[in-house]
Amino acid sequence: xxxxxxSGGGVVQPGGSLRLSCATSGFSFSTYVVHWVRQAPGKGxxxxxxxxxxxxxxxxxxxxxxxFTISRDNSLNTxxxxxxxxxxxxxxxxYCATNPPRWLLGSFDMWGLGTMVTxxx
Amino acid sequence: xxxxxxxxxxxxxxxxxxxxxxxxxxxxxxTYTLVSWYQQYPGKAPxxxxxxxxKRPSGVSDRFSGSxxxxxxxxxxxxxxxxxxxxxxxxxSAPHGPWVVFxxxxxxxxx
Numbered sequence: 495x496x497x498x499x500x501s502g503g504g505v506v507q508p509g510g511s512l513r514l515s516c517a518t519s520g521f522s523f524s525t526y527v528v529h530w531v532r533q534a535p536g537k538g539x540x541x542x543x544x545x546x547x548x549x550x551x552x553x554x555x556x557x558x559x560x561x562f563t564i565s566r567d568n569s570l571n572t573x574x575x576x577x578x579x580x581x582x583x584x585x586x587x588x589y590c591a592t593n594p595p596r597w598l599l600g601s602f603d604m605w606g607l608g609t610m611v612t613x614x615x
Numbered sequence: 616x617x618x619x620x621x622x623x624x625x626x627x628x629x630x631x632x633x634x635x636x637x638x639x640x641x642x643x644x645x646t647y648t649l650v651s652w653y654q655q656y657p658g659k660a661p662x663x664x665x666x667x668x669x670k671r672p673s674g675v676s677d678r679f680s681g682s683x684x685x686x687x688x689x690x691x692x693x694x695x696x697x698x699x700x701x702x703x704x705x706x707x708s709a710p711h712g713p714w715v716v717f718x719x720x721x722x723x724x725x726x
Contacts, residue, residue, distance in 0.1 A: 599708035
C-alpha cells in the first residue's frame with residue numbers, strides 16, 4: 495500500500511526555521527523525482543522544489559530559493575524540506591508529491607495528505 | 616517565465632459536458648509542453664486526472680479527457696456528475712526556472 499506521510503509542520507515566528515519530512519512506503523522511492531508543493535489558505539497550488547531520484551540535483555521556485563533546502567535519504571525512503579528565514583507568506587499546507595520515472599516533470603501521481611505551516615508572530 | 620491562465624469558474628448541469636482551458640503565456644519563449652491536470656476537493660490533497668496532455672492514470676474515469684491546441688490545453692469532463700464539483704488545476708514543466716508551474720485553478724460547479 496502506497497503511503498506518503500508529511501510531518502514537521504507547526505507554528506513558527508517570522509525568521510524562524512522548520513524541517514518538514516515526508517516518509518514514504520509501498521513503492522520504489524529511490525527511482526522517483528519528488529517535489530514539495532504548497533497551498534496557502536484559500537489559494538491555489540504552488541510548486542516549491544524538486545529533487546532528482548538520486549539527490550544529485552535540486553531546483554527551487556524563485557519565492558523560496560536561498561531559504562529552503564530539499565533533500566532526501568533513499569535508505570530511509572524519506573524526503574525533507576529545511577525551511578529557514580520563514581516569512582508570513584510561507585504559511586501554507588505543504589504536500590510532498592512523486593513524479594514517476596520517465597514522465598514529464600509536473601506529473602504528480604502520488605500525494606501526501608499535507609502538513610500545515612503557519613508563520614506568525 | 617511561463618504563466619498558465621485558467622478561467623476562475625465553469626459550471627454545467629448533470630449529464631452535460633464542460634471544458635476547462637489552460638492557456639500558456641510565456642514572455643521569453645513558448646514552451647507549449649504537455650500539461651497535467653489535477654482535481655482537488657476542499658481540504659483534500661490533489662489527484663492526478665490527466666498527464667502528458669491526454670494520458671489517463673489507472674482508475675481515472677474515461678469521462679475525463681485532455682487535449683491541446685497551440686498554446687491552450689483543455690480538460691473535458693463529459694456526463695457531468697455531482698461528484699465532479701471540485702477545483703481543477705493545470706500544470707506544466709518549463710525548460711528553465713521556475714521548472715514547474717500551476718495554473719490558478721478553476722472551480723467547477725454542477726448546477
